[in-house]
Amino acid sequence: MGETQQKPIIYVCSDAVGETAEAVARATIRQFSSNTIEIKRFGHIQSDEEIVKIVNQAVATTGIIAYTLVQPELREVMKQEAIANGVRAVDVMGPLMQAYIDTYNDSPKQEPGLRQVLDDEYFRRIEAVEFAVKYDDGKDVRGLLLADVVLIGVSRTSKTPLSIFMAHKGYKVANLPILPTVQLPNEIYEATTSKLVVGLTIDPEHLLKIRKERLKSLGLPNESSYAALDHIKEELRRADSIMRQLKCPVINVSDRSIEETASIIMEYLT
Numbered sequence: 062m063g064e065t066q067q068k069p070i071i072y073v074c075s076d077a078v079g080e081t082a083e084a085v086a087r088a089t090i091r092q093f094s095s096n097t098i099e100i101k102r103f104g105h106i107q108s109d110e111e112i113v114k115i116v117n118q119a120v121a122t123t124g125i126i127a128y129t130l131v132q133p134e135l136r137e138v139m140k141q142e143a144i145a146n147g148v149r150a151v152d153v154m155g156p157l158m159q160a161y162i163d164t165y166n167d168s169p170k171q172e173p174g175l176r177q178v179l180d181d182e183y184f185r186r187i188e189a190v191e192f193a194v195k196y197d198d199g200k201d202v203r204g205l206l207l208a209d210v211v212l213i214g215v216s217r218t219s220k221t222p223l224s225i226f227m228a229h230k231g232y233k234v235a236n237l238p239i240l241p242t243v244q245l246p247n248e249i250y251e252a253t254t255s256k257l258v259v260g261l262t263i264d265p266e267h268l269l270k271i272r273k274e275r276l277k278s279l280g281l282p283n284e285s286s287y288a289a290l291d292h293i294k295e296e297l298r299r300a301d302s303i304m305r306q307l308k309c310p311v312i313n314v315s316d317r318s319i320e321e322t323a324s325i326i327m328e329y330l331t
Contacts, residue, residue, distance in 0.1 A: 214261030
């Protein structure tokens with residue numbers, strides 16, 4: 062990017078909080094190498110005047126607008142102002158809402174920021190999060206027999222963040238580290254008969270980089286065996302042998318996001 066070009070800005074606009082549009086904006090940004098893109102969020106928009114001001118800002122900065130406006134009047138104002146001023150504006154929710162209306166002959170509630178209903182599904186997710194915290198990192202092996210999914214793998218293969226992510230989807234996930242000199246509990250072998258046990262593996266060089274960064278963040282030297290390539294390779298060989306013994310599916314997480322890995326696991330469940 063040349064020095065004379067303006068810093069890219071995405072204006073996130075909503076008549077609620079704006080979390081949905083911002084999530085889409087951030088997911089989009091991750092697809093590009095630039096780390097200088099700025100997001101400016103404007104929530105609880107209620108008037109045409111607010112929209113006009115935002116569009117004018119976008120004009121002045123050559124910005125992009127992403128909006129989730131459920132009120133049709135505000136949505137139309139945004140659309141017309143953007144067209145009149147030559148600003149690229151993306152309606153994040155509108156097309157899908159219209160598709161739903163056309164397909165199912167139903168009308169939206171048009172209530173900004175509808176809160177999640179405290180139904181059975183909501184409480185199931187809360188319970189799953191509490192479960193993931195309680196049975197994280199093999200703290201209580203009884204969880205291996207109570208979980209929907211059991212994750213195993215050497216240290217730093219994303220077991221904990223994956224457990225929490227899947228908990229927010231409503232799955233009870235326990236995870237168990239495969240440590241160099243520690244025997245696995247009998248519960249993990251029992252769990253393979255009735256639970257989905259998934260092995261997480263990783264390329265040695267990738268794990269080496271992660272572990273060195275971990276030691277650096279803790280202010281510790283990286284000369285320990287924890288961050289030695291030969292030691293890592295031996296850990297992974299042992300883990301691979303255990304996973305073969307358990308006959309569980311194995312996922313290489315080296316180049317996968319948490320979301321991608323979770324999606325694969327959820328496919329196993331269905």
